[in-house]
Amino acid sequence: MNSTVSILIPTYNRLDALIDALDSVYEQTILPNEIIIGDDSTNDLTEKYIENLQQTSKIPIYYFHNKPSLKQMRNVDSLFKKAKSDYIMLLHDDDMLLPKCIELLKKPLDEIPEVIASFGNQILTTDGGEVIEGSEKINSAFFRTPERSGIVDGFMAGAVSMFPNDCYLVRRDDALAVGYLDNEGRAGNGIDFYFGYSLGKLRKPFYYVNELTAKYRLSNESIRITSDSGYTSVKILFEDCKDSMSPEIEQSIKNKIANAITIAVRKKDKKNASKWLFSKYYRNKLVTPRGIKRLLLVVNPF
Numbered sequence: 001m002n003s004t005v006s007i008l009i010p011t012y013n014r015l016d017a018l019i020d021a022l023d024s025v026y027e028q029t030i031l032p033n034e035i036i037i038g039d040d041s042t043n044d045l046t047e048k049y050i051e052n053l054q055q056t057s058k059i060p061i062y063y064f065h066n067k068p069s070l071k072q073m074r075n076v077d078s079l080f081k082k083a084k085s086d087y088i089m090l091l092h093d094d095d096m097l098l099p100k101c102i103e104l105l106k107k108p109l110d111e112i113p114e115v116i117a118s119f120g121n122q123i124l125t126t127d128g129g130e131v132i133e134g135s136e137k138i139n140s141a142f143f144r145t146p147e148r149s150g151i152v153d154g155f156m157a158g159a160v161s162m163f164p165n166d167c168y169l170v171r172r173d174d175a176l177a178v179g180y181l182d183n184e185g186r187a188g189n190g191i192d193f194y195f196g197y198s199l200g201k202l203r204k205p206f207y208y209v210n211e212l213t214a215k216y217r218l219s220n221e222s223i224r225i226t227s228d229s230g231y232t233s234v235k236i237l238f239e240d241c242k243d244s245m246s247p248e249i250e251q252s253i254k255n256k257i258a259n260a261i262t263i264a265v266r267k268k269d270k271k272n273a274s275k276w277l278f279s280k281y282y283r284n285k286l287v288t289p290r291g292i293k294r295l296l297l298v299v300n301p302f
Contacts, residue, residue, distance in 0.1 A: 001110040001111075003085075003086040003087060003106065003109070003110055004032075004033040004034075004084070004085035004086050004087070005030075005032040005033055005085050005086070005087045005088070005089060005102055005106065005169070006032060006033065006034050006035075006036060006083035006084065006085035006087070006088045006089070006172070007025055007032045007034070007035045007036070007088075007089050007091055008036050008038075008076065008079040008080065008082075008083060008088055008089065008090050008091065009021060009022075009035065009036070009037045009038070009079075009091050009092075009093055010037075010038045010040070010072060010075045010076050010079060010090075010092065010093065011037060011038070011039050011040070011041065011046060011093035012039075012040040012041055012069070012093070013040075013041045013042060013043065013046075014093050014094060015041075015045050015046050015049060017093050017094040017217065018037075018046060018049075018093040019049070020096055020129055021091055021092075021093050021094070021095060021096055021097075022035070022053070023096075024096035024097040024098070024099075024215075025059070025091070025097060026058070026059070027097075027099050028097065028099060028100075028101065028102045028103070029099055029100050029102070029103045030102045030103045030106060031058070031059055031102075032059060032085070032089070032102060033059075033060070033084075033085050034059065034060045034061075034062060034083075034084065034085065035057075035059050035060070035061045035062070036061075036062045036063075036064075036079050036082050036083060037050060037061065037062070037063045037064065038064050038066060038070065038075040038076070038078060038079045039063065039064065039065045039066060040066050040069040040070060040071065040072075040075055041065070042069075044065075046065075047063070047065050050063045051063075062082065064078075064082075066078075072191060073180060073181060073182060073187075073191045074181070076090060076180045076191075077179055077180035077181050080172075080175055080176055080179065080180055081176070083172055085172060086171065086172060087106065087109055087169050087170065087171060087172060088169070088170055088172050088175055089102070089105075089166075089167065089168065089169050089170075090166045090167070090168070091166055091167060092165070092166045094217040094219055094221070095166055095167060095214060095215060095216055095217055096125075096129075096214065096215040096217070097167060097213065097214050097215075098212055098213050098214060098215065100211070100213070101120070101167065101213040101214055102169070104118075104120060104209050104211055104213055105118040105119065105120060105168070105169040105209060105213060106118075106169060108207035108209070109169060109171065109207070112151070112205075112207065114204065114205055115151065115204075115205050115206065115207045116154065116170060116171045116174040116199070116202065116204045116205070116206065117154070117163065117168055117169065117170040117171070117174070117199060117206045117207070118168065118169050118170075118206065118207040118208075118209060119157075119162075119163055119164055119167070119168040119169070119206070119207075119208060119209065119213070120144075120167075120208070120209040120210070120211050120212065120213030120214065121136060121139045121144050121209075121210065121211060121212045121213060121214075122136075122138070122139065122164060122167065122212070122213070122214045122215065122216045123135050123136050123212055123214075123215055123216070124138060124215070124216050124217075124218050125215050125216070125217050125218065126217075126218060127217065127218065127219045127220075129215075129217065131215065132218070136212060141255060142160065142161050142162050142164075143157075143160055143162045143248055143252075144162060144208060144210070145210075146210050148162075148208055148210075149208055149209070149210035150207065150208065151205045151206070151207055151208075152205065152206050152207070152208050153200075153205065153206075154199065154200040154202065154203065154204050154205055154206045155200040155201060155203060156200070156246060156248050156249070157196070157200055157206045157208070158196040158197040158198070158199055158200025158201070158206075159197055159200060159233075159237060159241070159248075159249050159252070160248050160249055160251075160252035161193060161196070161229070161233060161252065162208065163196040163199070163200065163206060164196075164214070164216075165192035165193070165196075165216075165229070166192065166214075167213060167214035167216075170199065174199065174202060174204070175199070177202070178195065178198045178199050178202065180195055182194060186232070186235075186236060187232055188228060188231070188232050188267075189228035189229075189232070190228045190229040190230075190231065190232025190233065192229055193229040193232050193233045194232060194236070197233070197236065227259055227263055228263065230256040230259050230260050230263070231259070231260045231263035231264060231267070233252070233256060233260075234253055234256050234257055234260040234276065235260070235264075235272060237249055237252070237253055238253075238272075238275070238276070250281070253281050254281050257276050257279070257281045257282050258282065258285070258290070258294070260276060261273050261276050261277055261282065261294050261297075261298070262294065262297070264276065265294075265297045265298060270298065273297075273298045274298055277294060277295060277298055
């Protein structure tokens with residue numbers, strides 16, 4: 001099938017990491033049809049680098065320097081709208097694709113018309129890009145396990161963050177139908193989770209490829225975003241799924257709720273922090289040292 005792929009890269013003052021991300025695209029066994037970069041950088045270093053790269057690139061590169069900055073949500077949404085291909089892949093500037101990523105994720109979309117998104121497993125790297133030994137085990141915490149390989153329920157995959165923050169492949173028309181905007185004011189800084197959750201609410205199937213497809217860089221920024229996504233996901237799942245919690249959603253809440261309580265306190269969201277603290281998902285931990293510390297934080301927030 002002659003389907004086409006767009007790689008979308010939002011970036012901000014991280015040229016060294018962006019170069020690693022771009023190198024990982026050039027190393028693909030199936031190259032994309034275009035790379036589109038939305039640059040929120042406050043300097044011109046990335047612009048100058050890309051201008052030179054465009055002269056020799058075997059993949060067309062379309063570059064946009066956003067002045068003023070669009071910020072992540074609007075930047076990515078603008079990239080969605082600029083893409084011309086059948087499928088799009090969001091690649092954050094600090095992450096990297098493994099060489100067969102596009103090949104592995106494109107196949108189910110080509111072969112199964114009802115599937116709207118595909119994704120695989122991730123490994124973690126240090127901020128310097130070195131792979132963290134044994135980090136592939138993190139996938140099981142997000143329900144990416146061998147027995148789930150193949151078609152999965154899209155709503156479940158989005159709700160429990162089985163669908164990752166990036167390095168997935170999604171049909172462009174479905175991505176545009178959802179958009180990367182938070183028109184309801186629910187996502188906060190957890191927009192990556194919110195997009196996957198909203199895509200899942202289309203109630204169309206996703207496809208999980210049980211192979212390593214990407215590297216997720218553990219930087220201070222990525223850790224913060226992951227924490228915010230955990231807070232956002234717990235908040236939304238409590239609001240939307242309180243009457244129909246699947247075992248996977250309940251387990252996902254249990255996995256995230258301790259950190260979500262801490263983030264809620266930092267955000268001065270005492271109502272949710274209290275609700276979650278005494279919910280069935282956390283109350284058995286109240287007598288632990290960390291449970292007592294969180295209780296004191298909720299009672300006397302800093």
